[in-house]
Amino acid sequence: MAHVTTLRRFNRYFTRRIGALDEHYLGRDRPLNEARLLYEIGSGASLRELRTRLGLDAGYLSRMVRALEGQGLVRVTVHPTDSRLRLVAPTPAGRDELAEQNRRADALAEGLLRGLSGSQRDRLTEAVAVTERLLRLASITVRPAGPASPDARACLTAYAAELDERFPEGYAVTDLVPPERIAVLLVAYEEERPVGCGALCAPDTDTAEIKHLWVHLDARGLGLGRRLLTELEHTAAGRGHRTVRLDTHTALKEAAALYRTGGYTEIPAYGDNPHAGHWFEKSLPTGPPVSRPAGGTACRGDGTQRSPGGRPGIGGTEGHGTEGPEGTGRSGAGRAPR
Amino acid sequence: MAHVTTLRRFNRYFTRRIGALDEHYLGRDRPLNEARLLYEIGSGASLRELRTRLGLDAGYLSRMVRALEGQGLVRVTVHPTDSRLRLVAPTPAGRDELAEQNRRADALAEGLLRGLSGSQRDRLTEAVAVTERLLRLASITVRPAGPASPDARACLTAYAAELDERFPEGYAVTDLVPPERIAVLLVAYEEERPVGCGALCAPDTDTAEIKHLWVHLDARGLGLGRRLLTELEHTAAGRGHRTVRLDTHTALKEAAALYRTGGYTEIPAYGDNPHAGHWFEKSLPTGPPVSRPAGGTACRGDGTQRSPGGRPGIGGTEGHGTEGPEGTGRSGAGRAPR
DNA sequence: CACTCCCTCTGACTAAAGTCAAAGAGTATG
DNA sequence: CATACTCTTTGACTTTAGTCAGAGGGAGTG
Structure with missing residues (x-):
């Protein structure tokens, strides 16, 4: 209060x-x-x-x-x-x-x-930046979308394009998991504009696999990646899975750091993803089932279902600021801040 | 920028x-x-x-x-x-x-x-509080007012009333320095409402004496005390004084702390203030005269002169938060936050 | 090429916000 | 007690903001 x-x-x-x-x-x-x-x-x-x-x-x-x-x-x-x-x-x-x-x-x-004095200005700027980041994060809603819906496709193609730039070997849209193999796809919306996604596949009843966790450049540094990750884990737990696993490319340092601080442990290679360089696993809590409107949420995509409102974030170590939306140094005119 | x-x-x-x-x-x-x-x-x-x-x-x-x-x-x-x-x-x-x-x-x-997660909420609340404090401080203007003007009197009587509560021996309005002995009186305005003051007396050409430094309860914890103090020092320097001195009651712990961190050193007793328990002094820099619209600013009080805009704050140790405007726990309705 | 959407424009409104001036009732003051 | 000044009310606006429906031109599709 x-x-x-x-x-x-x-x-x-x-x-x-x-x-x-x-x-x-x-x-x-x-x-x-x-x-x-x-x-x-x-x-x-x-x-x-x-x-x-x-x-x-x-x-x-x-x-x-x-x-x-x-x-x-x-x-x-x-x-x-x-x-x-x-x-x-x-x-x-x-x-x-x-x-x-x-x-x-x-x-x-x-x-x-x-x-204000110099140090006061610095403190104000810092506080203002933190406030904006957290408010933006707070106002982002995460909800399931159909893996073949336009919003999902927009995210996934942007994801593929980014990987194509960052991976020495490149990355093609055809490398994406096909929509029918995605069990649940969560999309993050900032003011109804999709700014991130994460997919859950279900190779078997015990294990869920997280794929294509991605955050739009404009929304990076807010802690949204962690939030998506956490919500995916909750969704997996809600579907009865006991473990989540995922792989990541060696070029994606931030991703590996996110998984490590998120409670994942590195495991031996699995699957046949030619881009993978690290493999992680985390076992999901199976205590009393968390009451949340999860369950069969996959592939609705009709927009009627609102964010399940789960608690994201594990601890205080969100580690913003590595590549936040600052940095462009543009002063406004040409840029729509919405 | x-x-x-x-x-x-x-x-x-x-x-x-x-x-x-x-x-x-x-x-x-x-x-x-x-x-x-x-x-x-x-x-x-x-x-x-x-x-x-x-x-x-x-x-x-x-x-x-x-x-x-x-x-x-x-x-x-x-x-x-x-x-x-x-x-x-x-x-x-x-x-x-x-x-x-x-x-x-x-x-x-x-x-x-x-x-947001718990720790994110904490961080947001903290950042928001800092932002508000600093923006409020920034929007407060300090300008000279006639020592007998209504604004000045309002501050000084509130000051006296507060001291009367805090001093075991009490404090009467008649204990205040009479207007004619005040050389300059600075009043801090938040949205044209007086929220603090500080007086400068000039017992001799070399030394100025700071009296009646006071900040309204609503505006405490913003760093306004330090700002007033600094502006008084600048005013004194602009008038050609080489030293400022002041005394304070032993009951006013925060005041003494403010002076110590503001570069004042404790000196032996002077004057005949029956309420004083500590005496402080600070020598003013006499280098190249600071360019600022100071000078004969005393006793204008006509409101035409805007804040000299000096840099308040000495370092990063503003030490807010000891008794900020938080704490009342009221949620809004009965209180006009302007 | 008919049919259905899409995007924009126009007309016709309503509601809210804001402005100005004059007048009435009261207070303070020389 | 006349005079100046304050605070509020009323009338008579204007400007912004916001809504709705219909028309018209164009695109896309079976």
Whole structure:
């Protein structure tokens, strides 16, 4: 409860004070939503994209874009291949306006920081980064999806593409486990956008095998890998398996570290995965069955089932920060932070 | 710049995501501003207070209060002594509504926390608390005020009242240094509300004396004491003094600790303060004069002069958290967090 | 090539938020 | 006790925000 109180007080303080200030500065001489829209357009976007990202009504959006166009800030063009779509891009004047927006927002942040000493700034930045990471992690939901669903495919092809880059021998989409051999596929959603996955295969009744554990680059450093791993283990336990095993490539150092700190022990080679270099195993607790809405969750993918809400995380050793979403150093304009 | 970027990204993330969620939950079946207003009324407030606190137009506020009254959620009464003023207080139904609001907001926060492990929750709470403390400190401005101005008097009488409680021998308002003997009085404002002060006397050209360093209970644990102390030292240096000295009561342990870690050394007794038990001194740096808008800043108090923006804090040892604004355990309703 | 989706635009609204000015009732003060 | 000032109320707006339904042009598919 102390957690809730602290979080709520912070929420109140922040949105009413800092957030309000920010909106005030952003808006200035233009309706807030229009300013926001310009910001989200960034260096260019399609109406469709903006509509879903901002959750705006199509009609409302259309009119606002028209207004920005009337002010000479954006230009609207027809999509080259699909002429139903409209593309919006800022004009030079629009870019200036965006730059001005950024300057104002930067000035606001700088003004705030000016009241702090160097070490206080460092501490603030650190605390803010930790808060953001944990809140993002907390707001990510993990739920089963059909192994052949678009969301699952999106994750798995991104996974394959990444492995193809990282493995000296390459990795083809055909190296993936075929959908029909996947017993359960968990997908992690951040604001309904798939940002990670993990599959469970069931070679026999006793053992489950974890495959294709992957986290989107944008969501790395949050502790999501561990959360997916833990939820997969819970799912396996719920299905009656006693052991989970998995293999990993020698190039994936972080993965091996994740498994080791997650209670896995290295075992001799099994199976015929040509990419594997390490093999791990963990026996699942078989005590009183954990009450959770698990069970036959495989392959629903209809989106009606929400996250089982299990407790992820084993201890305090999440080890963030190795490759968090920081680091790009971009200051905002061109990037949609959602 | 990395600080600015991180802070801005966080700001964006938080207001658009968590803040929006919160508003969504708070609003539900009632206009958002009406819900907010009910919240701000808490256990009772005057219209005037609400107007300044929420920055609302008088007419708009009047109508909203009327709407809440129409729904049976609040009762409006005339102020007992000044019948221009109106007092608003929730009816039992209003209290229920508030409790429901709180329940929803708690549920939201709990839902967020549910996705985190115990240690992650602890880390989030800690990070959030640090963020709030530092942002509050950053948004506090310190500026000179007339020693006889209402703001100054408010601080000094609160200071005297507190000492009266803490000193075994008591402390009377008449024990305060009279306004005309104060050379400079700095007042700290949090959102234009005075939350701390510190006075500088000038017994001779060489030495300045710091008196009446005080921080409001609500603003304790932020590091404001140190900031005031540092700004007083800068002011003294700017006025040409070479040494500052001060005394403190033996009952004020935190004060003595603040001075020790702030570079003060204990010296033999001086002066005739019957409440003093420790005496401290610090010599001021006399190198190249620090460029800052200091100088003859004493006794302006007209509010036109903004914080000199000096760097407070000496090192990384701010030592917050001894008696921060946590601890009350109240969950919100009755308390205006501004 | 008919049929069904998709995406966008337009018209027609409603609700909420915010602004301005004038007036009425009260207080404080010289 | 006249005068200036405060606080609130009322009327009369304007602007933003948000919703809904229908029309029109295009894409994709059997």
